[in-house]
Amino acid sequence: xxxxxxxxxxxxxxxxxxxxxxxxxxxxxxxxxxxxxxxxxxxxxxxxxxxxxxxxxxxxxxxxxxxxxxxxxxxxxxxxxxxxxxxxxxxxxxxxxxxxxxxxxxxxxxxxxx
Amino acid sequence: xxxxxxxxxxxxxxxxxxxxxxxxxxxxxxxxxxxxxxxxxxxxxxxxxxxxxxxxxxxxxxxxxxxxxxxxxxxxxxxxxxxxxxxxxxxxxxxxxxxxxxxxxxxxx
Numbered sequence: 427x428x429x430x431x432x433x434x435x436x437x438x439x440x441x442x443x444x445x446x447x448x449x450x451x452x453x454x455x456x457x458x459x460x461x462x463x464x465x466x467x468x469x470x471x472x473x474x475x476x477x478x479x480x481x482x483x484x485x486x487x488x489x490x491x492x493x494x495x496x497x498x499x500x501x502x503x504x505x506x507x508x509x510x511x512x513x514x515x516x517x518x519x520x521x522x523x524x525x526x527x528x529x530x531x532x533x534x535x536x537x538x539x540x
Numbered sequence: 541x542x543x544x545x546x547x548x549x550x551x552x553x554x555x556x557x558x559x560x561x562x563x564x565x566x567x568x569x570x571x572x573x574x575x576x577x578x579x580x581x582x583x584x585x586x587x588x589x590x591x592x593x594x595x596x597x598x599x600x601x602x603x604x605x606x607x608x609x610x611x612x613x614x615x616x617x618x619x620x621x622x623x624x625x626x627x628x629x630x631x632x633x634x635x636x637x638x639x640x641x642x643x644x645x646x647x648x649x
Contacts, residue, residue: 460637469630469640470584515583519638526572526634527599532583 428453432516432531439506439538447501447534449490449516457518459483459492459499460528464513473501473514508538542567544641546631552647556620561644563614563631571633573614575606576640578628590614621648 433448451457458477462470474483479494488503499516516531543566553559565571575587588606590596596606603622607615614631626648631641 467643467645469632469643472637472639475637526636526638527586527589528584528638530584 428457428518428529430516430518430529430531432514433534435513435533435535437534437536439536441508441538441540442505445501445503445506445510445536447514447516447536449499449501449531451497451499451516451518453497453518455520456494457520459490460517460519461488461490461499461501462515462517462530464515464533466512470515506536506538508540511536511538542571542633542639544631544633544639546629546641546644548644549642550645550647552649553621555623555648559616559618559621559625559646561616561629561646563616563641565612565614565633568612568633568635570611571635573608574632574634574638575614575616576630576632577602578630578643580627582627584630588616623648 429452431450460475461473463473464470474485476483476492479492482491490499490501492499513533513535515533517528519526519528545564547562573590576584577587578584586599588596588598590608593608593611596608604618629644632638
């Protein structure tokens with residue numbers, strides 16, 4: 427079946443440093459890839475999606491490139507802020523079928539210290 | 541703009557008691573609807589999905605059931621709670637991307 431593997435957390439960074447959260451996936455098809463962010467006590471929010479291989483998605487200073495050959499979709503940010511502290515989930519979805527099922531990774535908890 | 545509302549915000553229930561959680565979507569006609577479960581500190585697991593009123597498909601078996609009585613409403617329920625039902629329940633809707641509600645925190649004692 428499909429699976430998504432992320433950097434194991436927790437990850438603790440100082441404000442102003444760079445972030446990379448690794449995400450790799452196993453699948454027999456070409457999915458749409460997503461990054462979601464979840465703040466404590468809230469539902470996940472869509473950060474961005476990338477439907478096509480070799481394209482980049484970005485939002486709020488975060489970005490990720492859909493690398494079809496490496497089956498990876500690493501999340502990066504050049505300079506994190508304390509407000510970026512949250513859990514980040516990589517997810518994939520296939521466009522076919524009536525159930526647009528999202529398969530999530532286990533999540534990476536990020537804590538940013540000032 | 542679409543809004544998604546879940547109720548209640550939190551519940552504390554006894555093992556063996558019944559449960560009903562609700563979700564309402566406003567501002568979107570005929571959305572696909574989903575229920576997810578999240579253990580504390582865990583990832584999200586899809587439980588059910590529905591593409592139309594009266595039609596619900598189960599994705600995993602957790603002694604829970606779901607119904608869609610109206611186009612904008614999705615209900616999750618069980619007649620008998622287990623300790624393992626504790627966690628965070630999230631409703632989501634989609635047209636293309638999935639958007640999640642604020643969630644309901646369930647504690648089973």
